[in-house]
Amino acid sequence: MSTAEGSEIHERAARLHGLAVAATDDGHPGLAARRLRQGLALLRWETGAPPDAGDPERAVLLARLLTSLAHAEAEQGHSARGTELLDEAQRWAPPAELAIVQGQRGLMYLRTGRTAEALELLDLAVPRLARGVELARVLLNRSVIHLMTGKVRLARADARRSAELARALGHEVLEAKAQHNDGYCDLLLGDIPTALAVFGEVEGAYRRVNPGFLPVLALDQARALLAAGLADEAGRTLDGALDGFRKQRLMQDYAEAELARAQAALHAGRFAEARAWARRAEDRFRRRRSPAWALRAELMRLRAEFAGAPRLGPPRLGPPRLGPPRPGSRGAPDQGGRPGSGGVLDQGVWPGSGGAPDHGGRPGPVARKAVDLAARCAELGLRDESETAALLATRALVAAGNLAEAEALWSGIAPLVRPGSRDAPLEVRLMRRLAEAELAGARGLRGQALRRVRSGLALIHAHRGRLGSLDMQTGVTALGSDLAAAGLAAALANGSARLVFEWSERCRAQAFRFPPIRPQHDEPTAEAMAELRHLAQQLHAGEAAARRDPEIRRRCLELERLIRERGWQLPGVRESLAPVSTGAVEAELAAAGLALVSLLNVQGRLLALVLGAGRCRLLELGAYAPLAEAVQRLTGDLNARAGRNLRPNLAAVIDASLRRQLATIADGLLAPLLPSLAGADGIVVVPTMALSAIPWGALPGLVGKPVVAAPSAQVWAAAQRARLTGVADGEPPLLVAGPNLTAVEPEIEQLATLYPKARRLTGSAATVAATLEALDGASIAHLAAHGHHERENVLFSRLVLSDGPLMAHDVQRLRTAPRHVVLSACDIGRLVVRPGDELLGFTAALLYMGTPTVVSSVAKVPDETAIAIMAAYHRHLALGLSPAGALAGASASASASAGESLSTFVCFGAG
Template identity: 50%
Template sequence: MPMGVVGPDPPAPPVASRVVATEATARRLHRRGIEATSDGRPAAGARHLRTGLAQLGWHEHDGFVPQPGSTRDAVVARLLISLAYAESELGRTDYGFDLLTAAEPLVDPDDNGVLLSQRALMLYRTGRYTDAMRFFDEAIPWLGAERHVAVLCSTLLNRASVHLHAGRVSAARADLRRCEQLARRHRLGMLAAKAIHNRGYCELLAGHLPASLEAFAAAESLYREHAPGYLPVLHAARARALLTAGLPTEAGRTLDDVITASRRQRLTQEQAEAELLRAQAALRAGDHAVASAWARRAERRFRRRSNAAWAELAALARLRSDLPRARRLSALAARARTVAVGLRAVQLLPDAEMADLVGVRALVAAGRADLAAALVATIPRTPPPTPIELHLMRRLARAELAWARGDRTRTATEIRVGLSTLQQHRSRLGSVDLQASIATLGRELATMGLDRAFDRGSAMGIFSWSERSRAQAFQIPPVHPPADPQAAEAIAELRQLRHGLRTAERGHPDTVLARARCAELERLIRERTWRVGGPRQSQRAARPADVLAELAATDRTLVSFLARAGRLEALLVDSGRVRLLPLGEHAAAREATARLLADLDVLAAGGLPGPIEDVIHASLRRNLRTVAEHVIRPMEALLGDRDLVLVPTMELSSIPWGLLPAMRGRPVTVAASASAWLAAQRSARSTAERAPAGRPFLVAGPGLRFAEAEIDEVARAHPGSRTLAGPDATVASTLGGLDGASIAHLAAHGHHERENVLFSCLDLVDGPLMAYDIEQLKATPRQVSLSACDVGRAVVRPGDEILGFTAALLYAGTESVVSSVATVSHPGAVAVMTRYHRALAAGVAPSRALADASYADPIAPFVCFGAG
């Protein structure tokens, strides 16, 4: 991030006079101008600087007569140098360089480094990186004087930015380290903040996302103290990191705010950069028309600023957004070549390679594999560190080319290596939120791998590829984050506010401010978890032979669902083989699922007049039949009478499987993937062979009429259980009891938070127990049942990555979770859970215990997740 040249003015002479007083006023205005510009308010800075120049007799259209030997000329020169940068930031770039030229004959020789540094900065801001580096290098030897320490810091900071644009991370780190040390030694808080900010860019470019977010957070606290006007610039940097993490929606929201703030502060470069990032966010979200519009807007703004380098970056974004919609692919390939040449001319080598790879893909799609191969041979390989997005694009383009040339082996290798690299990148992340979202980056590679497997027609091959790209976050060992006092404080406040809101919803006054504060705390907590590093290890996807062996050993059939081109298909895995079966329409199943969940919610609430209740029951039966028709019936005859393991896709994860006609009374286990199921099975077997786990643990939450009666019944099935109820059922006590328990049962009000899914929760006496709290457990219970509404629901991200309260338990290591995908009728839940735990205590497996326990209840939406 750039920093305008700052520092003290030339020392005033010791003589008191009217001239000296005027110069002192000009110096004060100079300082104000620098402060305003450095705080991200160049328009205000320019006003102060112009007023200072007028004090000294300099006017834009009038002549100015130098006074050799006077201090006035040196002050005028410093004002002009600072005004040049402010005007350039306001979009008057050529005029800014004219002001630097006007300053040259007036500059004090001791300030020559200041002039050189400012010229370098303005060249950098207009994308002339080679020239900028030359002037930065020339300026630094002139800046050794104590009074120039701030200018030296700024110069090091800005030179580091040039290094970063060229991908020279080590050189950038060295400049930033020296800048931060000087800034801290001389108490230059804003410069220290900007050095830390740019250190975040270094970490991002090196692929260390948690460290990058940590640096941005440290810079934010300093900006709030020293330069709040630069917060939009920092927020844009964080949005860039969110894009790298595969969170385009969150990045887009942040960037909308950044664009508004930059426009208000007349930060034209920052506004254009944010618009470019907004284009990239739309591209990641798959909204290509919106991406193209944002990129075109950014490109126009950069060209008005005479910033050729950034204009080429915007042209690249537009190129990428046009590729999926292009009709004249050969013309788009030619355009890509032009953009690549332009990017190399300004030393943006990773982006130039990206443009060339877009050209390769366009040529392949146009049927010109020969030209694509020739182009690939000429593309210079970007030196490391390679951005993850470029690495994946490189693999995707080469895979498409290999397929077009009939090289099936090379195609598979390129896709496999790309997905493996993505998994290595995922393993560096400790946050499940980010581990799940990162799949967005590899969506095209994963889709291609599956499509090519379908083209080859091997059901076993399709199964293997689906497992390489499905729910890969479950392959990462759980991370137990270190103690974070700030996060703990935020969670405590959030818990208190949510507890108050629960009461307020029953009649207390306006809660708008409390809700706004909750949203702010949720954002803070979520962002702090993103900074946790990952284990840097990952399990491999399960081999089909191992899955088949486990299914045979447990006498089960596995069904893995896929959605392609609007249709559902199933991989039926049993009896030592894999079969591919066509099912029904995806949209029809999705819509019927949404309707049946709504029916269940209405019926669970109770109190309906008889005729209306009959109508809702009829609707529920109709929607269950529709789901069954599109999801189960086409393969029903092949399912036999074995227990089932179901691996749903997308919205199918919310189906209450036990209510489908063909599934009544049949043991069903729902897993995120075959690999996740196999790992849970092995974990359960390994745990059972070790020393017995802790006592069963039962909790009754507040406000639930039959909760205490329920845990009393469950406790009878598990003698020696530890129970919590009434005022004892606090979050801290519940977490303490869950840690290391063999079996846990919680009867409480549940809430699925779709917009912020890891804040899905169970209500306890002092506030909510949230999905985020689960990661605190050192040893999660082996089996958990949740007699609560909705907490079996999940948000499903690309790659069938799932997030929610139940998913949080599974990620943390719980083997089996029984929970509800809809609102539950609590009297009915008491009966189901009592029967379930009696069977469980008798040694019956969770999935069979649930099937038997819920058979008599036609609206019990409980599902067994995990090992089963």
């Protein structure tokens, strides 16, 4: 071969290597492997052939091709082949190239969970590399190891140094990956909004220069969502990531995403699904010879088994069980660099939230497996996972009734759990409190159990304070559901109704304790909202004409997602309102002549706390599930009956079903309560879960009785004070009429006779901007407009105005909350209830912003019924009745005059 021919071959091989590295950077190891094999074939490489000292350029090229091919093979799941290729690369590499081979071997160890060995190799490689792209890659990969081991300061230093080198070299891909890792540092420090903001910037860079890495970023975004308790949203994000990893044949990342998917299913209370995902991930990690990752997946599987385990012994009022927290943490390494470790936060299941046992493993066998797993994790240096497994074993032994074994195990692990350390992930610290509380409760040390639960809930509360998004503030409560249930169980065991009341308040609707975040103007969000409003109007018009446009619907979903993501990046205020005392609630109730009923669902049993007349009583009402089913059926019947010209026989069937469901709810819920409510002028109800959809004024026994529904006693007391002590109502009411409601003009005309000075927005004047401006600080606002409760994206529940929808998301823009809002159409009073009885919806958005009183319907309402009730409601208000009293009188008179008509309106907040 001539010198010219040899040079041409070398150039072609070098070009193929460059293309292969670019393919790896973009997440396509299969394509990279093909190009690398072509380069090796050009250079006539044969396995085991002795290095050729006479052609140093060929030796360098072979070493680089073999090193890169090793990584590409390993990424596709062929770890053993990757190791063989690295051995070959080391034989061919001249001394100056050995540091690159060492760095690549370190990356392979990193990807299979051998972090200590990986760190040793990368530490050796860093000082031997020049200030170039290879150094930037190794620093990036070393930052991932520091992320995995919780050394955030070192991880950030390496990531930022890597970014500086990449920026100086004009290497946008490496710079974006380094920024990605920097954002993951924020996530590990608990700063979810900043992490998501960084991830948002990185997403733009990846789309421009490295789209193949978007599934990796999606995996980390899902982990951030899980850290905020948004399990379903995380699951949807992970489904997209899994599809990308499968197409790109990135099997390590695919297995990590399967593991995260197991976590999301566990968070959502789908335990069998969580076990299945975890087992698939475990099998995949074992095939990849990734023992550390396989142990993490095994731990996740045990957690799911324990969460679904049937409990031994007699039934008791206590917490549903969930296993311990996530594995490690991670960011974005490089090959190049694929990311290197992962896991997600644990979340409990609030009683009645769908986390019923699905016949997983029994607690005793789970405990034995967890003890063995703790030892194996310790052998591999997986400190947090080892502690988590030991804590799981302790909890499982307590659940199985083996207290002596649990105490013996705890005495052995207690010195290892680092109770004062802050370097452990939040989920591990929460698990410590939970295990300690359950063990103390089993010993009969209820005071100690409550102190440990209180400590854990304080961690959750501080975590919530860092989040500015209402979406996340309500979601994060789920992370403390096990602790909340354990605290409630300890309070119930104590036997004091007042203590149970205190703990029920400590554990529900905690997002209301933080002042509302009023976001600053954000141009991308404003543009997305404007487009969404325009498209939603088109979509509504098309549906009215029986035309569907799937492309418009798809774009609307994209915009909603973008707006939510921007909202997730809002920082929190940290400071919160102090919890209200039971005495303060009693004083407010006494002043108003009211009694309060707080409902609790504890392991499928419905309990009621009745507070009033100087007494606090705890009553057990019966099973929760039949009442929840009756409420669901009632809502369906009410919606079917509203606004339709039904055939008489079908209407009769629906009416009969309505009466049955109302009777079921009244018999199961009200009958045991009414004797305790005698003498009260009205009732404050704090419902739970599905019971939040009850139209209280329609229940037999409550017709004509003032009833107000509140998320918690604290929210009611605060709203009541605001209603009674706020600025006197001096400005005229606001009346708004939306389009396409045949009865809206008569309704507004009737109200205008009561409020001759009212500000009216009708026809084309009833725009979103005008309505929001008029709502700001309004004394009374009556909005008669079509509404829609958006269950999947609750913050986009909306009222239809002349230029498009006014959404729950828009309400956050108000500078001053209106004092009294009436929503007279559709089912805009419906709520999505998250674990911890956290609420979302249009009505809830007004309450969060500080509106003391909101009157809205929990089901669709016929036009004629709405007109009658609303006219009577405002007449009663004008006579000086309270909102709850006015609604009770209006509903009773409308029902009496209309026969079968039922009032589905509820007074929320203060009455």
